Amino acid sequence: MNNSAIGKFNVEKITVQQEQQLTNIQHYIECALKSGEHHIVVIEGQAGTGKSVLLTKLFQRLKAGATLKGSPYYQKQCVFTVNHPELLKIYQELGRQLPGIYKKDYVRPTSLINDCHKTKKMYDIVLVDEGHLLFTKPEPYIRFTQENQLSEIIKLSRVVVVVFDFKQVMQTKMFWNKPLLDKVLAPYKHVFFNLDFQYRMQASQATIEWIDGLTNGQILPLPSNRGDYDLRIYSRAYDLYEAIKQRNIEVGLSRMLTATGFTRGPHDEHTVRMDDFNQPWDELDAQPTPWAERSESITEVGSIYTIQGFDLNYAGVILSPAFEYDATTDSIVVNPDKVTHTEIYKKTPRIQSEQEMTAFKSQVMFNTLNVLLKRGIKGLYVTAADPQLRKRLLEL
Template identity: 60%
Template sequence: MTNSALEKFNVTALTENQVEQLTKIENYIQKQLQQATNSVVVIEGAAGTGKSVILTKLFEKLQRGTKEPDSAYYGLKNKFTVNHPELLKVYQELSETVTSLKKSDYMRPTSLINQAHKNKQRYDVIVVDEGHLLLSKPEPYIRFKQDNQLSELIKLARVVIVVFDFNQVMQSKMFWNRTLLETCLAPYPHQTFELTMQYRMQAPASVQTWISALAAGTILSLPKDMGHYDLKIFERAADMHATIKQRNEAVGLSRMLATTGFVKRSATEHNVYLDDFNLPWDEYDVQTTPWAERPASINEVGSIYTIQGFDLNYAGVILGPPFMYDEENDQIFIDTDKVTHREIYKKTPHITDEKAMEEMKQSVMFHVLNILLTRGTRGLYLTAADDKLRNRLGQL
């Protein structure tokens, strides 16, 4: 059971499969540290395959080894970066519980890149979580002036270890596909390691298949055997919230989540509203405690900006107005005009064709859905703002 956002990062033991993967990754790192050229390790895996756990254990070993004369990592200068403020909080919190780690080990990519350029600093190893969130275009507003953050990080370190999941790309300014990644990696020695085992959702394969299909817009019949996984469709968001509160009282870490699409009704209020349900949509908060761990967030609605990368026990997910039902094809489609968070659709130099841009707009919203649907380790509750889609899901 997950009782805190920190728990999954602070595991004492890895599974046999994870130990095997970590050993292979370390062997490659140690080999490349002996070479003169910068190199890259790519770790690929879907949501819930333990990417962050592998990275956490790897970085612990790296930092512990810097103080041990007989270690292959003795004397190395290393950094850990993630372009997600809520996850950064968790990693910094983790540093207070592990003696080999320091809060200053963890930075946002832009800060790391700019600081390294200013101080003419180079590193031995840079570990990058959620690499699919790295900027792939200049963003002067946050003082990132280069073409993409991955290329800049590779220039700064002898070895870069980066996690990628193309199904978690969720903004055009962080647009990544395999072609772009391969272009960035082409000048450097690199190796990809794939993680395939599902560790988050304690659900039978049939349930995982159903959720994966829905995250791609396909509506399947509900599995007959759900094991101990609690999968429910709700007619009313208010009833779903009441159930989430009950689960939170019983086991903790149970929260409401929603996609974009709920229009602001005033300059100061951005709420998710449906039937008699009406709660604040929490896009981002500067508090040091991660959103999911704050008691007050039981009466808020989380977004990809506060929940991506985290585990919940139970997730209540509201599909916002852009998610609509196509009766003719019995599937979900995205009305991109109803997406209220227009930031995700800014122009990108990597997509110039109008048709490709529309495809990107569709795929990004399905990526958002995939992220939200895969948060619950023990249960997933669903409802939708679109009446036809909610009714169709209810028929299941």
Template identity: 45%
Template sequence: MISNEAHVKLAPHQSLTPEQETLVQHIHHFITSHITDEQPAIFVIHGDAGTGKSVILSEVFYQLQQARRNPDSPLYQTTNYFLVNHPELLKVYRQIAGELPQELKKDFQRPTSLINQCHKHQTGFDVGVIDEAHLLLSQPDHYNNFYGQNQLLELIKLAKVLIIVFDERQVLRLKTYWTKARLQQLLAPYHQEWFHLTTQFRMQADDQVINWIDHFTGDQRLLPITPSFFNNYDFRVFDDAEIMRQAIVHQNNQVGLSRVVATTGYPSTLDGGKHYIHEGRFKLPWDQYNYTVTPWAEIPETINEVGSIYTCQGFDLNYVGLILGPPITLAADQQHLQIDPTKITDVEAFKKRDDLTDPNELNHAKITLVLNAINVLMKRGVRGLYLFAHDKQLRTVLTAMYTNAIKD
């Protein structure tokens, strides 16, 4: 049986809010209304990390697969796929499918695999449900066998209806570079409907914590840390990365699913070797490529690794200890963050693309991607968020803010 918390949250039949239930019903109506249209139709669920987008998609797809087996349904015998361009998240969905009567593991695919399969057999499909659509490739990627210009456009050509989840603040690589404006421009020729989710479900934190993170990773402003941060949430700032690691290990021993993660800025090369993050007494290797069917965060030994956006995006952790790497520094006014693109070490994620020829636009895109990564990593922790900053000035200011809030 599915017992892991991440599996439970992504499995269908969870307790949905009235708003979520209404949205699921509305999406089902959207599918049945447009399944016979001559032109593709797209439904976009837009919302920040932790707003329940994946939970809704999971329920939508389960009901869709039920309907395709019902002779009385207009969706009878339709061919439908659930797509996600994230190998770790795909493992979870396929494990869930193995436990459910209406779903098959082969229903869950990587976009490139399905696109190439459809092209090879000259076929299409009826409904595509796409989680994390902001991870779809928006340029060719021959290394991963995608030779088109844009994965979403290719999927639109193959499908009758697409239901997609999109969050421009979770765009993390230049080869998957999206903005809301770019998405709207691509979808302009097609019938479309948008729904914006706002309620935060993942983090058991006060709204002020969410607001603090949104400013930290948005306009880069450092808001005060207040006593309300500690209302039913374990928010801490550390002056020593090793002590933070020990606190995360303790939480992992108590409740599980607790990991140290980090932003870019440390040696990182996909060459099969180990590359270490070193901060004072703290020294751990980056996460290794996971060849198993078990998601990275669920492997016990990964408590001795540092997670990244590649292993943590889309997942719930109980506690997350985030190391803010060298590109993230304190601005001269001591009230804002400053991002130094020259200290980015994730070469693959920030590889230049041909359609970003303006150096200023490219630089802005890199800064945005670093801020997006911080936002994603900060919002992993359901029960707690621990912070350590490499930049000494930033660490001093954050520690002082945190210490003063504890005293109040």
């Protein structure tokens, strides 16, 4: 594998299954372009199922066809949007590498919407990665004043192709579930394509099922057949970190990750502390190199804000103090009182009752865990800040 996050978009090596999906999607798009109506293609799939690769290959074909007389995409206006600043950097870098695609072809949703409203522009095709990160409420501070970004994008394009994974919904301002998506799609022609094969983790099916269980709070026996996937549970975060640093020396792209739940230090330091491990959180900044590719990020701890959508070779994951062990059910539960990043729980008209909000808080944390645990291609190293949970995991 290319020791760069760009390597995740190796569109020259798509599988037979992916090629068949692409053929079906392209056929739908070509028919939709002739109809004169708005159409939406929804690509569903969990973390690691190749959604971004599929979307990138599709974009490459659409842009190539736009310059070829006789192509169904000839002179069609096409743009790619993603509401994730770190992932946008990857795509914009990709635009410098793939023929016929440019940095300007990748934009944030708010920029796309506001520019179209200003210029009265209408796109033929808009591709949306990480659709579950689109806003479902106004966010005036970033100049999004409408109610729903997907609804606005649909109005501004003849065909929208959008990727969705409800297990990667992370905040109330990006609140998505199946009923809401169905409501947004209802006025328009639409079709669903489902991706269900795990491409990222080079692991046995039993190992994938064990990780899937953990993302739902289940504690299952460690599988005896793990294939070549390096799955380990550690008693100390410091020892886990030492192993991740060694993997980073050997193969690169190995990083520490965790979720919200760690309190600030005595001098208000924004750090992750457990036993002898004490490292700062990731730093979002404007430099073009994404967090995972920066050499200095080996001394930091990544979060969903810097790692969502990325591949790592090895992921070292600390289950934060918000994840606790429930001995009665022999499962992992979320303690919302220990969630320190309250931005994810802001009020939204999409959630009316306290009961719904409590359920949402728990689900968001498990969604976060789902993203973190499924970053590693070659291996996953795990420990837990909660002593009882750590003890239970070590018993496995």
